[in-house]
Amino acid sequence: xxxxxxxxxxxxxxxxxxxxxxxxxxxxxxxxxxxxxxxxxxxxxxxxxxxxxxxxxxxxxxxxxxxxxxxxxxxxxxxxxxxxxxxxxxxxxxxxxxxxxxxxxxxxxxxxxxxxxxxxxxxxxxxxxxxxxxxxxxxxxxxxxxxxxxxxxxxxxxxxxxx
Amino acid sequence: xxxxxxxxxxxxxxxxxxxxxxxxxxxxxxxxxxxxxxxxxxxxxxxxxxxxxxxxxxxxxxxxxxxxxxxxxxxxxxxxxxxxxxxxxxxxxxxxxxxxxxxxxxxxxxxxxxxxxxxxxxxxxxxxxxxxxxxxxxxxxxxxxxxxxxxxxxxxxxxxxxxxxxxxxxxxxxxxxxxxxxxxxxxxxxxxxxxxxxxxxxxxxxxxxxxxxxxxxxxxxxxxxxxxxxxxxxxxxxxxxxxxxxxxxxxxxxxxxxxx
Numbered sequence: 366x367x368x369x370x371x372x373x374x375x376x377x378x379x380x381x382x383x384x385x386x387x388x389x390x391x392x393x394x395x396x397x398x399x400x401x402x403x404x405x406x407x408x409x410x411x412x413x414x415x416x417x418x419x420x421x422x423x424x425x426x427x428x429x430x431x432x433x434x435x436x437x438x439x440x441x442x443x444x445x446x447x448x449x450x451x452x453x454x455x456x457x458x459x460x461x462x463x464x465x466x467x468x469x470x471x472x473x474x475x476x477x478x479x480x481x482x483x484x485x486x487x488x489x490x491x492x493x494x495x496x497x498x499x500x501x502x503x504x505x506x507x508x509x510x511x512x513x514x515x516x517x518x519x520x521x522x523x524x525x526x527x528x
Numbered sequence: 529x530x531x532x533x534x535x536x537x538x539x540x541x542x543x544x545x546x547x548x549x550x551x552x553x554x555x556x557x558x559x560x561x562x563x564x565x566x567x568x569x570x571x572x573x574x575x576x577x578x579x580x581x582x583x584x585x586x587x588x589x590x591x592x593x594x595x596x597x598x599x600x601x602x603x604x605x606x607x608x609x610x611x612x613x614x615x616x617x618x619x620x621x622x623x624x625x626x627x628x629x630x631x632x633x634x635x636x637x638x639x640x641x642x643x644x645x646x647x648x649x650x651x652x653x654x655x656x657x658x659x660x661x662x663x664x665x666x667x668x669x670x671x672x673x674x675x676x677x678x679x680x681x682x683x684x685x686x687x688x689x690x691x692x693x694x695x696x697x698x699x700x701x702x703x704x705x706x707x708x709x710x711x712x713x714x715x716x717x718x719x720x721x722x723x724x725x726x727x728x729x730x731x732x733x734x735x736x737x738x739x740x741x742x743x744x745x746x747x748x749x750x751x752x753x754x755x756x757x758x759x760x761x762x763x764x765x766x767x768x769x770x771x772x773x774x775x776x777x778x779x780x781x782x783x784x785x786x787x788x
Contacts, residue, residue, distance in 0.1 A: 389628075389631050390628065390631075391631075391632065391633070392628045392629070392631060392632020392633060392634065392635070392638040393624075393625035393626075393628040393629075393632065393638040393641055393642050394625075394637065394638060394641040395632050395633060395634035395637050395638050395641075396628075396632065396638075399633060399634070418621065421625060421628055421638075422621070422624040422625055422628050425624065426621055426624060426625075429617045429618070429620055429621040429624075430617070430618070430621055432614065432617045433614050433615075433617040433618050433621075435614075436613055436614030436617070437614050440614065447752075448750065448751070448752050449714045449715060449751055449752050449753065450665075450714070450715060452710075452714050452747045452748065452750055452751055453710050453711055453713070453714030453715040455744070455747060456710035456714065456743070456744025456745075456747050457707065457708070457709075457710045457711055457744070459740060459743045459744050460706060460707055460709060460710060460737070460740035460741060460744055461707050461740075462740075463736060463739055463740030463743075464703075464706065464707060464736055464737065464740055467736040467739070468703060468734075468736045469703065471618075474641045474644070474645065475641075475644050475645055475648050477703035477704065478703045478704045478707055479645075479648075480648060480652070480704070481676070481703075481704035481707040481708060482704075482707055483618070483648065483649060483652055484652050484656075484672060484675070485672065485707055485708065485711065486618075487615065487649075487652050487653055487656055488656055488668060488669070488672060490609075490614060490615055491609060491653075491656050491657070491660055491668075492660075492665050492668065494609070494612075495660060495665075
């Protein structure tokens with residue numbers, strides 16, 4: 366833990382503070398900035414999504430953010446995504462999550478990786494949802510034998526037509 | 529919008545850039561603001577100086593424009609998206625952040641930080657909704673990479689103005705470049721964007737980014753691209769061999785934590 370650039374100290378201090386006020390926290394952003402100091406200066410963030418969120422708004426905050434990550438990951442497993450897209454999306458969610466767990470990302474204020482993380486996560490949700498709704502539409506409109514007959518080629522043409 | 533694995537034509541940048549309309553330009557204007565108003569704080573972090581006032585005005589502006597879009601009939605889809613899972617979890621969290629003003633010691637500061645998050649979330653959703661309407665999925669990814677390259681460019685400008693060009697330039701955007709790293713590798717078809725984002729992510733010197741890259745790089749084994757599959761497989765073999773021969777701690781100390 367000595368290679369964490371002071372994070373271990375900030376995280377321990379944050380956990381102590383959360384134990385004192387677990388349900389409401391201390392107020393978004395100001396909660397961590399007023400209580401965590403590094404070298405006598407207010408820290409910008411505690412560099413850990415669940416801790417930042419819990420210090421700000423209590424333990425419901427990290428729960429909501431974890432749900433956000435988990436459901437976005439589940440969304441990616443729609444049948445329509447080409448393999449490289451699926452891999453790209455999963456890897457992007459992974460790196461966003463690791464970054465938010467160790468740096469200034471989700472959970473804190475709009476700073477560091479916040480915009481990039483929300484941008485990619487929202488993009489992934491939107492593309493996956495659009496693909497799913499197209500797929501559903503496709504299944505509704507092509508429930509006849511012909512669609513099955515044409516297989517992948519037919520489905521591809523239908524997708525283009527439905528656009 | 530469709531995901532076409534074989535989209536051969538690459539949309540020219542001049543066409544791509546305008547696809548998100550005014551909302552896209554608003555987001556692209558942000559690094560310019562940062563370039564002109566960035567400064568170190570001499571007073572408390574919650575004091576409102578001219579730079580903070582510009583940030584407040586910018587947040588208000590993007591909020592007004594984005595909510596204005598949601599009110600239009602064409603914005604209904606974006607509104608539904610915001611209120612549906614999983615985005616609604618983030619929205620709920622941000623609403624809690626705004627309402628934390630009622631128990632915060634610095635109520636105005638907490639409320640504004642929450643409001644700023646809300647404004648950005650809506651803006652990003654609106655941009656993506658407009659892109660979804662006008663572009664293919666491939667172009668949406670390219671637009672995000674365009675935004676990242678734009679961020680890097682203005683980050684470089686800041687560094688040049690402040691300290692000149694050194695190796696340190698690769699640390700530009702180190703807090704966000706890596707997040708788009710795998711979109712650049714696995715999905716992007718524009719080589720220029722791909723190489724810029726990859727170079728700035730790989731040489732950023734950010735340990736957290738390197739840690740995040742490991743699982744994503746291994747997923748490359750399942751890629752359809754032979755090159756990516758080969759590089760990932762070699763990486764896996766090298767890492768596993770290293771772990772078996774030297775153990776985890778020495779490897780970490782000699783790689784990501786070298787000289788730290």
